[in-house]
Amino acid sequence: MSGVIPPAQPPPEPPAPVRPVPFWRWRRNPLRRRTDRLESWTALVLLLTVPLLGLAAMYAVGDTAHRHYRAEADRQHATRHLVTAALVHDAPRHPEPGSEEARETRYPVTVRLTAPDGGTRTGRTEVPPGLSEGDTVRVWVAADGTITDPPMPPEEVRSRALGWALLTFLTVALTGVAAFAATVLALRRRNLAAWDLKWAETAPRWTISP
Numbered sequence: 001m002s003g004v005i006p007p008a009q010p011p012p013e014p015p016a017p018v019r020p021v022p023f024w025r026w027r028r029n030p031l032r033r034r035t036d037r038l039e040s041w042t043a044l045v046l047l048l049t050v051p052l053l054g055l056a057a058m059y060a061v062g063d064t065a066h067r068h069y070r071a072e073a074d075r076q077h078a079t080r081h082l083v084t085a086a087l088v089h090d091a092p093r094h095p096e097p098g099s100e101e102a103r104e105t106r107y108p109v110t111v112r113l114t115a116p117d118g119g120t121r122t123g124r125t126e127v128p129p130g131l132s133e134g135d136t137v138r139v140w141v142a143a144d145g146t147i148t149d150p151p152m153p154p155e156e157v158r159s160r161a162l163g164w165a166l167l168t169f170l171t172v173a174l175t176g177v178a179a180f181a182a183t184v185l186a187l188r189r190r191n192l193a194a195w196d197l198k199w200a201e202t203a204p205r206w207t208i209s210p
Contacts, residue, residue, distance in 0.1 A: 035187040042183045050176035054169040062165030069157040076151035085113035085139045085147075087131055088122065094129040105129055111137065115145025123147040 088110040094102035106126035115121045125139050125147050140150045 033191065035191055039184060039187050043180060046176045046180050050173060054172035054176075057172050058165045058169040061168040062161050065164040066157065066161035069152065069160050073152040073154070073157055079143050080140050080148060080151055081116050081143075082138055082150075083113050083116075083141055084136050085111035085123075085125065087111055087127065087133050087135050087137070089133050091127050091129055091131040097130065102129060111139065111147075113139065113141065113145070113147075115141060116143060117145065119145060121145040 091109045092107045094105055096102055105128070107129055108124050108126050109131075110122055110124050111127075112120060112122050121141075123139075123146060125137065127137050131137070139147050142148045
C-alpha cells in the first residue's frame with residue numbers, strides 16, 4: 001500500500017577482515033616463490049645466530065677491554081703519587097658561602113709542591129673556594145712532578161669495559177639487520193627482474209593485431 005513506511009532492515013554485515021596467514025612463506029601454496037623460502041631461511045638463520053654471535057663478541061671484547069683498563073689503572077697507581085701542595089695565592093671566594101653550590105664549586109689556583117724526585121714544582125689545580133695563600137691540599141702528580149688526574153678507580157674500569165661490550169653487541173645486531181635488509185633488497189630486485197622477463201614473454205599475446 002502506498003505511503004506505508006517499510007520496516008527497518010538490519011544493516012548489512014561488514015565483510016570479514018582478511019587475516020594474514022602466519023608463516024605463509026613456510027607453507028606450500030602456489031604463490032610461494034623460491035625467493036620467499038630463501039628470505040624466510042635467511043631471517044631464521046640470522047635470528048638464531050646474531051644473538052649468539054653478539055653475546056660471544058660482547059664477552060670477548062668486554063674481557064679484553066677490562067684487562068686493558070685494569071693494566072692501565074695498575075700502571076697509573078705505580079707511577080702517580082699523592083703529595084701535599086701549598087697555595088701560592090688566595091683562592092676566589094664563592095658569592096654564597098656555605099651553600100650547596102659553594103661546596104661543589106672548585107676554582108683553579110697555582111700551587112707549589114715537592115716532586116717525587118725531591119725538586120720543587122708549581123702547577124695549577126682546582127681547590128674549594130675561600131682557601132688562603134699557604135693552605136695545603138692533596139694532589140696527584142706524575143713521576144716528573146706534573147699535576148695529573150688520580151689513578152683510574154675500579155668503577156671506571158668496569159664502566160669502560162661494559163661500554164665497549166654493549167657497543168660490540170649493538171654493532172653485531174645492527175650488522176645482522178643490515179645483512180637481512182640487503183638480502184631482502186637483492187631478492188626483491190631478482191623478483192622484479194623475473195617479473196619483467198615473464199611479462200616480456202606474455203605481453204605479445206595481449207597485442208591486438210591490426
